[in-house]
Amino acid sequence: MLTTRKSNKRQLILEEAAKLFKQKGFGGTSMRDLAGEVGIEAASMYNHIRSKDEILELICFRVSSTYISQLAEIEATDAPYVEKIKALIRLHIRLMIEDGAAVSVANHDWKYLPEPALTEFKQARKQYEKGFAALIEQGIAAGEFQPVNVSVALFTILSAVRWVELWYRPGRELSAEELEANIITMLLTGLEKK
Amino acid sequence: MLTTRKSNKRQLILEEAAKLFKQKGFGGTSMRDLAGEVGIEAASMYNHIRSKDEILELICFRVSSTYISQLAEIEATDAPYVEKIKALIRLHIRLMIEDGAAVSVANHDWKYLPEPALTEFKQARKQYEKGFAALIEQGIAAGEFQPVNVSVALFTILSAVRWVELWYRPGRELSAEELEANIITMLLTGLEKK
């Protein structure tokens, strides 16, 4: 008998690591903490992973590549720019809800990546931001958006969508759909009544 | 001769600590790192501060009490709610620009506060959020704002204002005033052109 061919212990380590890193930070989480959560000794984890840094890399790059490939999909559609931006906002919220721990780690602990990875990650993030910004710029050119500073719009949207991690709990007053609708309203039509 | 009665070395430590904590995180900054920046040995710092934790506490609570007292001032005016919210947004941006390192630490490293302080800090933050939310709620009731979910509006604003720390550099394309104007436009009238 075997649990699953090619043990899933590695996957379990990554999942528990994401939770702990989110909760206590990368530096604040020891390999012994993590091992305790997984249910083995710290030394045993090295049968499944190369190092603590490798865990961080795997988490961060899984998240960044998800964002980048999803951005490419949205870019390829021929919806109005308003709809593309809405789709991106929904993407961020969904990922945050479904994979919140990993997304939080990629948002906060990426700076502890060891050096070739650090530069690579920053480039990936910049690439994503460039693509996102281009959609906003084109939307302004097409007359769909107000002529606001593109960087300000970009980072306002990206940041506004981050707090979901701090706030959303499955049994909360708002469903995921209501949450999306409310955030989209805030960002696209603003707080003030016209 | 003396440099200044009641040495400012303690203040210097706090300032350098804020910079380092922002840059490398609380856990990622060692007392030897910090001492090096201050220009003395690690042991010597204990003539000026009680512990590493105390440094974090002093930074975090200085920031939280600034926010709370400024909120009280704004609450006391009798401007329209739109103007009160704008004033709060401007307050956040100004504090971020003028005291960015400390604000960043209070935003990111508060979770490493030791225990009585941790609870106290969370309460202070909750108190601030409650006051901010009340202004939004009253603004909706007064017909100045759209009937959006209050928590969503609150956290969208608070988050949207945080990225300034990552982005603003004194010699940037946008002045502080232009930055404020753009963010306020985004948050109050939205991205979409009507």
Add this chain to the structure above:
DNA sequence: AATCAACACAAACGAATGTTTGTTAGTATG
């Protein structure tokens, strides 16, 4: 039955951590 890889463990490693200790030089106060 023998072999082998996978995987768990205890023990230990060196490095780094926050902090304490003991001491010393300089300076203000009586």
Add this chain to the structure above:
DNA sequence: CATACTAACAAACATTCGTTTGTGTTGATT
């Protein structure tokens, strides 16, 4: 001049860290 305080230092402290090593067990393969 004697006293007391401030603030610097080197050295060492115990602890924790990520990781390595060596060893044992288990279950599948040959």
